[in-house]
Amino acid sequence: MLSLVIGALVGLVVVAFILLTGRLAAHMYPAGGSGWRRVLVPVLGSLSTGYLLWRYFPSARGSGIPQTKFALFIDDGRIQFRTVFGKFFCCSASLASGIALGREGPSVQVGAGLASVVGRNLGLDAKQVKALVPAGCAAALAAAFNTPIAAVLFSLEEIMGDLHAAVLGSVVLSAATSWMVLHLVLGDDPLFHVAGYQLVKPAEFGVYAVLGVVGGLGSVSFVKLLLGLRAWFMRLPKSSVWLQPVAGGLTVGIMGYFVPEVMGVGYNYVEKVLNGDIVLKLVVLLAVLKIVATAVCYASGNAGGIFGPSLFIGAMMGAAVGGVAHSLFPQSTAGPGAYALVGMGTAFAGVVRTPLTSVIMIFEITRDYTIIVPLMISNLIAFFISQRLQPEPIYEALAQQEGVHLPNVHSASQTDRIQVRQAMRSGPVVLSPDLLVGTALPMTKGTLDAWPVVGEEGLLGMIRNRDLENASSSGGGDKRLAELFDSPRGHSNAEQLPHVHLDHSLGLALQRMGTSDLNVLPVVSRANVRQLLGIVVLDDILKAYGVGKHE
């Protein structure tokens, strides 16, 4: 029952979000408006929404998918109503102003947030609220994309990281209800109307494979550029956070002045391309411009997602590959529209890394089954290339830039094994970074092989007894412990800090001990990798497996 209510509520809110964004865009860009409007409106839009996001809704920045995963895995499914409110209005204004981001990610956060708010207000416990969040996500995506099956898959594959999650029933019910609401209000219309395409000759699979390679490389370029720019913006002074989104607004405004198609989500132009209406040079230009525009808009902190832009970029790359192939082999290849269609799924698989969802999504968006086999081939190639060249999926990488370690499929698969929490020592003795080596040495003898060093900013790293002995014997007894690390703040990159999380398996802990040459690993929070929760020691792990020394 609650899933149905959540589905209906989220569906209606997302429909309102879509319609409101459309109305705002129509007023911001009236027919026959001057070209300067395309520069001015995104700048003003990003400035105003940037300020609102910084001042009132800091949790509503960005896509919404990583934030939803934070809430689900780290904060017991808790998303504030203020965040939902801020996401809805700031994102609507931002997208209407022409910012080159998508509406689907924000819709997911809004949906998850509403499910969380309703669940908590009904007095449900944390576990029940957490179970409602994926239902809200699925309902939101079903309404935003008009793709109920893909929405269910996405909730399980990306949000939960488990296709066999126990919440499947509620997720399906919620997505179906939301989809019905969407149809009730907006009618039965797929996101894109696409002419029926088919494989012309079996040799065409080769061209689709090339598209997979191009899509994979394009996706990696996009993700790397976005992450690089995001890291750069994060290094800027915190006082500039409210102003940073203007960089995105200005970039898209200048591009939009010359090439208006790059602005906003761009689904209208995607539909044209899907129907074979392309100019080769323009689609290549648009693929490049959209990659840059979306990366800058997202990295600078505008509110909006990367689903829609991924589809746009993929459609342009596909149309470019198809355009070239069709001009070279007109009798043996389908028109560029068919490749644009496959390209959408390819880029989605490469960027978001949910290959199954991407296949089903393209099928649902276009309701065209004939192209499904080339789509699968192309998607898989892009997926493998992306996985190889950019091992960390984009949402996990974005979370890690924020210092949050989200569980991935690998860690999720270990939850049913013996976990670190079962062997962890809480409240361990920690060393201060200001302690002198000579003072620390006697304190550490005879008990553990390594010790956590914790300062004001949290865990700096682990220090081995033999490091202390080496430092002391080489005349460094009066050195501070902090000086033994590469940087005074400890390991400069959280990824260089060997650690485990509570839900990791002991097997993974053993593996990391081997890799880091430490018998003791710090157990840290997923929300903040420098927050020490305890330590896990080799002997305790062996005991947990029943092979250790028994007292």
Place this chain on the structure above:
Amino acid sequence: MTTFALVFLAIAALFAADTYLARMESSESAIEATRLFNEGQAMVARGDNLNAIERIRDALSIQRTNRYYQQSLAEAQLAAGRTADAEVTLRGLLESDPTDGQANLIMGRVLAKEGRFPEAISYFHRAIYGQWGQDVPRNRLRARFELIDLLAQRDSKEDLLAELLPVQDQVPRDLKTRTRMGRLFLRAGSPARAIDIFRGIVKEAPFDADGYAGLGESEFTEGNYPAATRAFESALRMAPADDSVRKKLDLCHELLALDPTLRGLDPAERLNRSRKLIELAGEELSKCVAAGSLNQKAGRVTESNVDLAEEIWQARAKECKSQPAADDPLALVMARLAR
């Protein structure tokens, strides 16, 4: 309970707001789509087909299920020579409704332009027997006439006749249409039907030059040269400046002057004409046959002439009482030939 009540209240309010927004968007979108479509149609009328395609696509991106827009897009694509795009557009339309008469008709035109005639003919037939929103008989007839014109261009006589026969009694009775039908029957290799139609026309409109000209051509095709001559002469009286009719009339006169089988000719004239025929045929033959081959053919012609001369000589022997002189060279040659 309070939370549930609030949620249901929110659902009701959102539903009302969404419906209102959706209607507002729908009506504004319809106005914008109509504006864009009209611009596109105006461009088509000016022959600016490429820009028209853009405009109609823009209109279609707003009202994607509008079949009329889709048909117009396909027509603009066809006019711009982008037949592959037009085919894709039409396949989408026909997938949702394979009986759509107008879409089938445009598809027929597209495929005909691509030179895929058997497929094109099939789509024209689907258009003829398909569903039309309004003015069904007129639209079906229009579709059939497009097919007829295509078949006439391709000179597919049998197919053309097969298409003409069913519409013979359906076409409007105006002179222009009947003249067109007469000419089409003539083109389909059925001059007798064409003669009937043109006779009907000149009976009803005795001053219609086109009717007489058509009648003349039909009679000519049927081999009725005197009747054709009379019809051409009548046509020229109505339209003396018509050079094409004059040429046909001249041809008729030449033909009649040469034909040895015409009624009312005396035997001498028939003989003269037959000799003339042999002479002209020989001349014609020598124009187009190589020397060696000509010698062989000339040998065969000579033998035929000698046989004919022997026959006539024998007939003379029976009919004439006087014997030729003994030293008459002709008698000597004939005697030698007889041996």
